[in-house]
Amino acid sequence: MTYRRRAFLGGLAAGAGSLALPRISMGAPLANVRELGVLRVGLYTNNRPWSWEEGGKVMGIDADIARAVAESFGVRTDLALFPADEEVSDDLRNVVWRGGLLGFRKCDVMMHVPFDRTFAAQEDQVVILAPYYHEGFGAACSPGMAECEGTPTEFRGKRLAAEIDSIPDFYLIGSFGGILRPDVTHYTTGFEAVAAVKSGEADLAVATDAQIESALANAPGEGKRRKGPLPAMLSPGWDIGIAVDEKSRSLGFAIEEEMDAMMADGRMAEIFARYGVTWRPANAVAPNA
């Protein structure tokens, strides 16, 4: 498999073409990283299985991808966990192009950024590139839940779990006339919602594919995955990539090249497998897409 460069070049791409624009130095940011010997990577805090802290160590798929990329550059990583703001747009401002108001230093690159043409067009301060996974929503059930594959109206009266203020939350409390609303218990993360199913606290959880697979693989207890899609789910799924400052695109391209290589030679799938997650190539780079 080979992968084409698929960066969304922010506001510049929308212009009259790069020829009309002043030449941007392609060398400096990547050279800076090499010179300083460190790649500063922004990772969502408490976002298992992608990035979280455990026993003083930063764990997760995104953290391991960042380490592998830095290793290929011959530099070390500075993994900066940051709390999610109201929307990803705010995170890009805090982490990629401006920095926090209270001294949070901006990062060379941020992982786990939605790779979406419409979204990227709004974010002209950053370049979003290197799509590396396709995410979606699903459900996990306790082993004995007979209605696991049924229509959601059959979930009524069951103990339902979802991450607070997320699409799984809105799906359960808002869809089907709100009849499931009294049955929903909220958790801080989707991973915890699925873990609650395994520990016997809940009967069914709605979460992302990665959260479901990693919690089914790693949280204590028993649980199973719903095989069928959830009807009337509010999102069809989305690709995930990385973001760099619009002025650092040379660095972004170098990271993308390395991540392409990781996807081609199986290292990417291996990192996902460490956390119990099946690697699904992004739609944007899937062969024959």
Place this chain on the structure above:
Amino acid sequence: MKGRFKTLAVALAASCAAMGAPAVADNHAGPTMNDLLNDANSTGDVLTYGMGPWQQRYSKLNMVNTETVNRLVPVFSASLGGEKQRGQEAQPIVYDGTIYVTGSYSRMFAFDAKTGEKKWEYNARLPDGIMPCCDVVNRGAAIHGDKIIFATLDAHLVALNRETGKVIWNKEIGDYKAGYSATAAPIIAKDMVITGNSGGEFGIVGAVQARDVNTGELIWDRPTIEGHMGTLRGKDNGISGKTNATWEGDLWKTGGGATWLGGTYDPGTNLVYFGTGNPAPWNSHLRPGDNLYTSATVAIDVDTGKIKWYYQTTPHDGWDFDGVNEFIPFDATMNGKKMQLGAKADRNGYFYVLDRTNGKFIGAHKFVMQTTWADGIDQKTGRPNFTSDGRPGAPTGADKGEVVFASPSFLGGKNWMPMAYSQDTGLFYIPSNDWGMDIWNEPIAYKKGAAYLGAGFTIKPIADDHIGALRAMDPKTGKIVWEAKNPAPLWGGVLATGGNLVFTGTPEGYLKAFDAKTGQELWKFQTGSGVVGSPVTWEDGGEQYVAVMSGWGGAVPLWGGEVAKTFKDISQGGSLWVFKLYNQ
């Protein structure tokens, strides 16, 4: 209960007798609780946020008046220095020849009140990586005895020695990692520091907390969302309201209702009044019910930490209005009857008058140009007459939802900036803004790296010639007596004085004085950056002083759109300005 009330009344009377007395020579021990209760009458100092426990922001001083104000000139300007030139929303505290101000980024300064020389500076050490949701402002300090106390962006309450700036105690009042922060000025009642809480993170729950002023130890905690247990001296103290009465499922556990603007205090009824923020989640269709006690005012007994009454200004808030605005006690004769009242100019665009002893609705009137969400407040029930098409719709996830125009915008007919009440004119002076918003469901939204159903907003002006308007409201009739328009949105507090003057600042950089009766602009001074702080006045050595912070910032510049045209060229800053009359 009765006995306690009586004791307090006596204490009040005693302190009233001392009113107007010049500051005594030896102030080493610092102001007492009685001094704080008397702050509205003592003209030689400014001891409380709001210039008195009622926070009327009124001083009877009249040396600076409609005749003399044109001779008001700066005495000094003192810089808060450094790179932290952003968002100075503080009100100064003045005591014993010292002016205390809090600065943005959780800083406190003490300046010599006569010369402006800096006595000390305290910089809270904030944790790495902290990202407060809503700018880096601080609104002021509380003084008591040897301590000057303020709240920090990482949700700590810090008591400093007022003479040295050294820390006496430092208590965590919320977990910043869970999204809690703090920007409001603490208030003091019965030797307790009383604070609200704030945070932008989803999942926080509003609360009011009282602490021992000497140690910072928690005395009581009162959650402002129904279903949550309060505490008193470490023991359960009853839940707020009745679980699931106005919320479905477990949504009350993360219901919002942050008390981020602090409160006012009425020694007479022994109540503190705190406004509460909007409910969560933002999409109101997901949380049927009134969602108590969000977007409301709650009255809490100072001794027991229990809610005595509440009044909800925006039941089932779907516009992010909040109900945090200050509830200011005042006494007036209504329909021939002497009444203990309180007034609140709400974010939702209505000015409410309530009986402050029991929360009973007396009246509500619009103080902004337009309220699309409601057509008046029902005089019988005190509930809004919701318009049929004024509520933003439920997102479907399929495509961009219908655009609803709503006014006021979510920044409110009046935001955080406190109004003033003149005991001479009987009018409230409201720093208001006329603006609306387009609001729609945004199907292509992302949160924490995942697909999300967000809302899109664009704030826009609704008039050609202004957004801001300082308005004089007659609380008895609900009539706007006068208004003074301003191009940029008003974002600073107001001060009324016995000199028939009303002072307020503008983002354009001016501190202005208006005739309290007519609204005629009589004086202005350019401070070099936007004024978003609250002015104060006091006397010293037979002269009247006026002080205000200058330094543009706060929430307004965080939002762009058409509104930004009115302030995009304003420079940031960070200075205390002090004025007095020029005598030839």
